[in-house]
Amino acid sequence: MNFVTVFELVGLAGAIFAFGYFWVGTRRAFIRNIRIALGILLAVSLSKYLVNSLEWSGLISHPGLAPSENYLDAIWPIAWFFFFLVFLMDTGEQDLRTNRERYQMILNSSRDAIFIMDGNTNILDLNQAAVSLTGYYAQELKNMAMTRFTEHFDLNTYRHYFNHKNDGFSYTNEIRMRCADGKHLEAECCNTLGSINGRKLMCTVARDITERRHTENLLAAEKERLDTTLYSIGDGIITTDIEERVTLINRVAENLTGWSQDAARGRYLSEVFQVIEASSREPCENPVAKVIENNAITTLGDQTVLISKNGLEYTISDSGAPIIDRNGRTIGVVLVFRDITTSQKSREEMLKIEKLESLGVLAGGIAHDFNNLLTSMLGNVSLLKIETQPEEKTHKRLDEIEKAAQRATDLTQQLLTFSKGGKPIKTLTNLRELISESATFSLRGSNVKCEFHLDPSLKAAEVDAGQIGQAISNIVINADQAMPEGGRIRILARNIEIKANNEMILEPGNYIQITIQDTGPGVEIEKLKKLFDPYFTTKQKGSGLGLSVALSIIEKHNGKITVDSKPGRGTSFFIYLPASEKSPDKPEETDGKIYTGRGRILVMDDEDFIRDISIHMISEMGFEVETAKDGEEAISLYRQAMEAGRPFDAVIMDLTIPGGMGGKEAIKELTAIDKNVKAIVSSGYSNDPVMADFQLYGFKGAIKKPYMMQEMSEALEILFRKER
Amino acid sequence: MAVHEFISLIISCLVMGFVFLQWHQFKRIQNFSLLFLCFVFVFAASAFSVFEHFYLYPSLNFLQHFASALSGILLAIWCRLVYVDTKKDTPGQ
Numbered sequence: 017m018n019f020v021t022v023f024e025l026v027g028l029a030g031a032i033f034a035f036g037y038f039w040v041g042t043r044r045a046f047i048r049n050i051r052i053a054l055g056i057l058l059a060v061s062l063s064k065y066l067v068n069s070l071e072w073s074g075l076i077s078h079p080g081l082a083p084s085e086n087y088l089d090a091i092w093p094i095a096w097f098f099f100f101l102v103f104l105m106d107t108g109e110q111d112l113r114t115n116r117e118r119y120q121m122i123l124n125s126s127r128d129a130i131f132i133m134d135g136n137t138n139i140l141d142l143n144q145a146a147v148s149l150t151g152y153y154a155q156e157l158k159n160m161a162m163t164r165f166t167e168h169f170d171l172n173t174y175r176h177y178f179n180h181k182n183d184g185f186s187y188t189n190e191i192r193m194r195c196a197d198g199k200h201l202e203a204e205c206c207n208t209l210g211s212i213n214g215r216k217l218m219c220t221v222a223r224d225i226t227e228r229r230h231t232e233n234l235l236a237a238e239k240e241r242l243d244t245t246l247y248s249i250g251d252g253i254i255t256t257d258i259e260e261r262v263t264l265i266n267r268v269a270e271n272l273t274g275w276s277q278d279a280a281r282g283r284y285l286s287e288v289f290q291v292i293e294a295s296s297r298e299p300c301e302n303p304v305a306k307v308i309e310n311n312a313i314t315t316l317g318d319q320t321v322l323i324s325k326n327g328l329e330y331t332i333s334d335s336g337a338p339i340i341d342r343n344g345r346t347i348g349v350v351l352v353f354r355d356i357t358t359s360q361k362s363r364e365e366m367l368k369i370e371k372l373e374s375l376g377v378l379a380g381g382i383a384h385d386f387n388n389l390l391t392s393m394l395g396n397v398s399l400l401k402i403e404t405q406p407e408e409k410t411h412k413r414l415d416e417i418e419k420a421a422q423r424a425t426d427l428t429q430q431l432l433t434f435s436k437g438g439k440p441i442k443t444l445t446n447l448r449e450l451i452s453e454s455a456t457f458s459l460r461g462s463n464v465k466c467e468f469h470l471d472p473s474l475k476a477a478e479v480d481a482g483q484i485g486q487a488i489s490n491i492v493i494n495a496d497q498a499m500p501e502g503g504r505i506r507i508l509a510r511n512i513e514i515k516a517n518n519e520m521i522l523e524p525g526n527y528i529q530i531t532i533q534d535t536g537p538g539v540e541i542e543k544l545k546k547l548f549d550p551y552f553t554t555k556q557k558g559s560g561l562g563l564s565v566a567l568s569i570i571e572k573h574n575g576k577i578t579v580d581s582k583p584g585r586g587t588s589f590f591i592y593l594p595a596s597e598k599s600p601d602k603p604e605e606t607d608g609k610i611y612t613g614r615g616r617i618l619v620m621d622d623e624d625f626i627r628d629i630s631i632h633m634i635s636e637m638g639f640e641v642e643t644a645k646d647g648e649e650a651i652s653l654y655r656q657a658m659e660a661g662r663p664f665d666a667v668i669m670d671l672t673i674p675g676g677m678g679g680k681e682a683i684k685e686l687t688a689i690d691k692n693v694k695a696i697v698s699s700g701y702s703n704d705p706v707m708a709d710f711q712l713y714g715f716k717g718a719i720k721k722p723y724m725m726q727e728m729s730e731a732l733e734i735l736f737r738k739e740r
Numbered sequence: 741m742a743v744h745e746f747i748s749l750i751i752s753c754l755v756m757g758f759v760f761l762q763w764h765q766f767k768r769i770q771n772f773s774l775l776f777l778c779f780v781f782v783f784a785a786s787a788f789s790v791f792e793h794f795y796l797y798p799s800l801n802f803l804q805h806f807a808s809a810l811s812g813i814l815l816a817i818w819c820r821l822v823y824v825d826t827k828k829d830t831p832g833q
Contacts, residue, residue, distance in 0.1 A: 023805035030812030034819040041823025058815070065812055090744040093751040093786060096779055100755065103769065104762055 021072040028065035035062050046103075047110065053102035060095035064088040129203075129222040135178045137162040137171065140217065149203070149224055151196030162220070167192040167200070177209065178218055185209045191222070201226040252332075254351045255339065260285045260304045263348065272332070272355055274325030289351065294319035294331065307336040307349045322353065331357045380701065383431035384672075386424065387700030388623050390722030394421045395629035398725030402610070402636065418724070425722055426457065432482070432703050442478040442573075443708055444600045447509060447528055447593070454485040455507055455532075458492040463502040464534075466492070470509040475595035477528055479573055482703050484593070487569040487577075490562035491532050491589050498536035498587065506533045511595060520576045522592060527575075530591040539581040547579055610725060611733035612638040615665035616657065619643045620650035620682065621698070622673045626721075630668065633728050639665075647677025651685045658690060666735055668719070671699035671706055680706055683714045696731055698723070745789045752786040755779070774818045781811035 035058045046054065067088050070076040123130055129146035131139050138161050147154050150165060163169045169191055177187055186208040193201050203222040210217055246253055252269035256262050262280045265288070270276055273288055280288045291300040303316045315335045322330045334353035338346045397418045404411040448470045459466050477484075495505050508531040516524040539547060546552045548567045570577045574594055581587035617639045619630040627643040634641045642657075642664070644650035650669060657663050667686065669679030679697050686693045696717040697710050710718040719731040759766055759776065766772055788804035 019802060020805045023809035026809040027812030030809070030814070030816040033816035034812070037816070037819035037823045041819070058819070061812065061815060065808075068808075087744045089786075089789065090748040090751065093748055093755055093782060096782060097751060097755040097758065100759060100762075100766065104765055107765060107768060 018072065021069060024065055024069040024072055028062070028069050031058065031062040031065045034058050047106055049106045050099075050103050053099040057095040057099040060088070060091055064092050126221070129224075131157075131162060131220045131222065133162060133218045133220060135175060135216065135218075137169070137174060137218075146222070149195075149201075149222065150193065151199075165194050165196075167194060174207075174218070177207070178216065181209055183210050183216075190225070193222075202229045250354075252351075252353045252355070254280075254285065254289055254353075255348055256285050256304055256351075257348045258304075258308065258346060260302070262288050268355075269353070272322055272324060272330055272353070274328070285351075290323040291316075291320050291332070291334075292323065293317065294321045297321075303334070303336050303351055304349045307338055307351075308346060311338055311346060313337040316351075320353075322355075330355045331360045379431040383428040384700035386428045386431075387702075387721040388626055390421055390425055390428065391700075392623075392625040392629050392722075394418060394425075394722045394724040395633055395728075397421065399629070399632050399636065402725065421722070428700075429482075429702065432701065442480055444476050444596055444598055445479050445481045445484070446474075446476055446600050447479070447484070447530070448472075448474050450479075450481055450485055451488055451507060451509055451530060454488040455492045455505070458489040459496055459505070462496050464496045464499055464505055465503075466505045466507065468507050470507070471511060473511065474509050475511050475526065475528060476598060476600045477573075477593045478596050479593060480569075483569045484573065487566040487591070488530070488532070490566045491591075494562050495532065495534035495536060495587070498534060503535040505535075507531070508533075512592075514592070520578065520592065522576050523574070523594075526595040526597070527592045528595045530593070531588060532591075533586060533588045535586045538583040538585050538587055539579075540583055544579060544581055548577075609729075610637060611729040611736075613732070613736060614638055615736075616640045616642065616662060617732075618650060618653055618657075618664040618667045619669075620645070620647065620667065620673075620679065621670040622646060622676065623670075626670070630728075633725050634668075634732070636725070637729060637732065639732075645676075646673045647679065647682030647685070650682055651677075651689070654686055654693075655689055663690070665694065666732065667693060667695040668698055668731075669695060671697055671701060671704060679715075680713060687714050694735055696735060745786070745793075749786040749790045752783040756783055771818055771821050774814060774821065778811050778814035778818060781807040781814065785811065 038055065038058055067076075123141075123143040124145075126143055127145055129149040130143040131146055132141040133139050138159055139157050140159075142154060142157055144154075146157065150157065152160070152165070163171060170189065173189070177185065186206060188204065188206050191203050191205055193203050195201060202225050204225045205223075206221045208219045208221075210219055246264070246266045249266060250268060252272045253264070253266040254262060254269050254273075255264040262283050262285055265273070265275065265277050265280045270280075273280070275283075275288045285304055286302065289303070291303070292298060293300055300317055300320055303314075306316065307314050313335060314337070317334070320332050320334055322332045324330065332353045333356050334351060336349050336351045339348040339350055341347045397414050401411060401414050401418070404414065451470060452468055455466055455468070492505060492507075508529075510529055512527050512529045514520070514522050514524055514527050518524070543552075548563050552564075567577050570591055570593070576590075576592045578590045579587065580590070617634050619627055619634065619641060620643070621627050621630065622645055627645070631641045631643060642653060644653050647669070650667065654664055654667065669682055671679045673679075679695075679699075683693075683695050683697075686695060693714075695715045696719055697706060697713070697715045698719045698721060699707055700721040701707065702720040706713050706715075707718050707720065710716075717731050717735050719727060723731075756779075759779070766776075769775060785804050785807040788800045788807060792800035792804060
C-alpha cells in the first residue's frame with residue numbers, strides 16, 4: 017500500500033466521521049438550505065476520498081484513465097463553492113427577515129402611534145398603536161392621507177419641511193385627529209425626515225395629549241383662579257422660598273411695598289418688605305426665619321411699620337405661615353399683611369373724641385354745680401345789696417363780688433358750650449351781639465386788638481347761639497394764637513345774597529357773611545387744605561380741634577366756612593349763615609325795679625341753698641314761698657294746696673334732679689292736675705333744649721342759673737303780667 | 741497534466757477569492773477559521789496536483805495527498821465541533 021492510498025484512506029476516515037457527526041448531530045446548527053449544501057459537500061468529500069482510496073489501492077480501475085484522472089477532484093471545490101454560496105444567500109435572506117421582524121417589533125413596541133408618510137401625507141406604514149389611536153383598520157389607514165382624519169392640518173408647513181430639509185431634520189407640531197368613532201383627540205407629533213431606498217419619507221410619532229391638555233387646561237384654570245383670588249384679596253400677600261427669595265407678590269402688596277411683581281420676584285424679602293417697629297424704629301425680626309423657626313402661623317408684631325420703596329410708611333398688622341408640601345417639608349413662607357394706618361388713626365381719634373366727650377360731660381356737670389353755687393352767691397349778694405345803701409362801702413364790696421360772680425358765670429357758660437354737642441338748638445338770634453360777645457370774651461387778656469365792622473342792619477339768624485358763639489370763639493382764638501407777638505383782628509358782618517350755582521354749593525338765598533381777618537403769618541397753600549382736619553395744627557399751642565369743631569358747627573347750621581390765606585399776608589375766615597327775615601323777639605321790658613306781689617309760690621330744687629335763697633328772694637318780693645326737694649314732693653304739695661283751697665300761683669322747678677323726678681317730668685303731672693299751672697323752669701344747663709323751647713314742654717317761663725334777685729323778679733313779673 | 745486538475749485549481753482559486761470577498765459574512769460561521777483552514781488544504785491539494793507535473797513531482801505529489809488527508813481530518817473536527825461539542829446556535833438559524 018503506497019502513501020497515497022494511506023492518505024486517501026485517512027481523508028476517507030475524516031469524511032466518514034464528518035458525515036457521521038453531521039448525520040447524527042443535532043441538525044440544528046444551520047437552516048435547512050445550508051444543511052443541504054453542507055450535506056452535499058460532505059457527500060462529495062466522502063465520495064472523492066472513497067473513490068480515490070479504491071482506485072489507488074487498485075480495487076477499482078477505470079479503463080484508459082489513471083487513478084488521479086477521476087473528475088471528483090474537480091467537483092470537490094465546486095461543492096465547497098456551492099456550500100459557501102448557499103450559506104451566503106440564505107444568511108442574507110435571513111438577515112433581511114430578521115431586520116424586518118426587528119423593525120416591526122420596534123414599531124409595535126411604541127405606545128405612541130407611528131406613521132410613515134410620503135410628501136402628500138399618504139401613510140405607507142404604521143404601527144399597532146396608530147390603529148388603536150385612530151380606530152381605523154391598518155389596511156384602511158395604509159395609503160390614506162393623514163389630512164383626511166385630521167383637522168386644520170398645516171399641509172404647507174409639512175410640505176415645506178418635507179421638500180426643503182435633509183434627512184434627520186425633525187420638528188414638532190400638534191394636530192387634532194378625528195377618530196373612526198367620531199371622537200376628537202389632540203395629538204402631539206414629532207416628525208422626523210428620513211429616506212428608505214432613496215425615497216424621502218416622514219416618520220411621524222403621534223402621542224395622544226387629550227387627557228394631558230385637559231389636565232393642563234384644568235391646572236391653568238385653577239392657577240388662574242388662584243392667581244385672581246390672590247390678586248383680588250384685600251390684604252397684601254408675599255410668598256417666599258426658604259431662602260427668603262420672593263416668589264409671589266399680589267397687587268395690594270405691590271401697592272404697599274412699591275415693588276412690582278416682576279421687580280420683586282427673586283429678590284430677598286428684606287429688600288422688598290422693609291419693616292420696622294413703630295416705637296423704636298428698629299428693624300423687625302426676620303419674618304421668614306421667625307415663621308420657619310416656629311413652623312406655625314405666627315403673628316409678626318402689633319406695631320409694625322412697612323417702609324415702601326418710595327419711602328412712604330404704613331402701619332400694618334401682619335402674620336406669616338409656613339408653606340408645607342405634601343411630604344410635610346416647609347418649602348416657603350406666606351406673609352399676609354394689612355394696612356391699618358387709617359383704622360389706627362381712626363381708633364386714636366375715636367379715643368380722643370371719647371376723652372373729649374368725657375371731658376364735656378365732666379365740664380357740663382361742673383358748670384351745672386357751679387351755676388347752683390353761683391345762684392346762691394349772687395342771690396345772697398343781691399339780697400344784701402337790697403339791705404344796704406348804694407353809698408355804703410359794703411354795697412360797693414357787694415358790687416365787686418357780684419361782678420366776680422358774673423365773670424364766673426361767663427366761665428361756666430363757656431364750659432357748657434364746650435360740653436355741648438349734637439344737633440343745634442336754634443333760636444332766632446341777633447348775631448351782632450353774639451359775634452362781639454364771643455370775640456371779646458375769647459380775646460380777654462390777649463395782646464391782640466379786635467375791630468368790629470358789623471352792619472347795623474344785620475339780619476337775625478336761626479342759630480344755636482352757644483354753638484355759633486363757640487365757632488366764632490374758636491376762630492378768634494386760632495387767630496390770637498397765630499399772633500403771639502400781638503396783632504389785629506378785624507371782624508366784619510354783612511347781609512349778602514347768594515345766587516344759584518355758586519362756588520360754595522350753598523342753597524340760593526339770603527345769608528349773613530361773617531369775616532374774621534387776622535394779621536398773622538398766614539398759611540401755605542398745602543397746609544390750607546388740611547386746616548379743618550381734626551388734630552391738624554401749625555401751632556405748638558393748639559390742639560388742632562378748634563377749626564374742625566367750627567366747621568362742624570357751621571355745617572350743622574346749613575352754612576359754609578371758607579378760608580383764604582397767603583404766607584406773610586394774614587388769614588381770613590368767611591362764615592356764611594342762612595339769614596332769617598324775622599326779627600328776634602325783644603325781651604319783655606321791665607322797669608328794673610324789684611317786682612312785688614301777693615300769692616303763693618312753690619320752689620322745687622334739690623339743693624338746700626338754692627331753696628333757701630329762693631325763699632329769701634321771693635319772700636322779699638312779698639310772696640309766700642314753699643319748697644320741695646324733687647318733683648314728687650312738688651306734685652304732692654301742689655295737689656294738697658289745691659285740695660286745701662290754697663293753690664299755688666306759680667311754681668319754679670329745677671330741670672334736673674339727680675336720682676329724682678325733675679321739672680320736665682313734674683310739669684306733665686302738674687298740668688294734669690291743673691291745666692292752668694304757671695310754671696317756670698330753672699336750670700344750670702342753660703343749653704338744654706327745654707330751656708330754649710320751654711313753652712313746648714308746658715312751662716310759662718325759664719330762668720337760667722345762676723340768677724340774682726333782679727332776674728327772679730323779672731321772671732315773675734313777666735309771668736304774672738302775661739296772666740293779666 | 742489532467743484537465744480536471746487544472747479546472748479544479750481554477751475553481752479553488754475562485755472559491756478562495758469568493759471567500760475573501762465575503763469574509764465578514766463567512767466569519768459568522770461557527771469555527772470558521774477551522775473550516776477555512778480545511779478549505780485551504782483543499783486549495784493546496786489542487787495547487788500541488790497541478791504543479792507536481794512541472795517540478796518536484798514526488799514531493800508535491802506527497803504534499804497533495806497529505807493536504808487532501810488533512811482537509812478530511814479538519815472537516816471531521818469542524819463537524820464535531822459544530823454538531824457535537826457545542827450546543828450553541830449559530831447565526832443564521
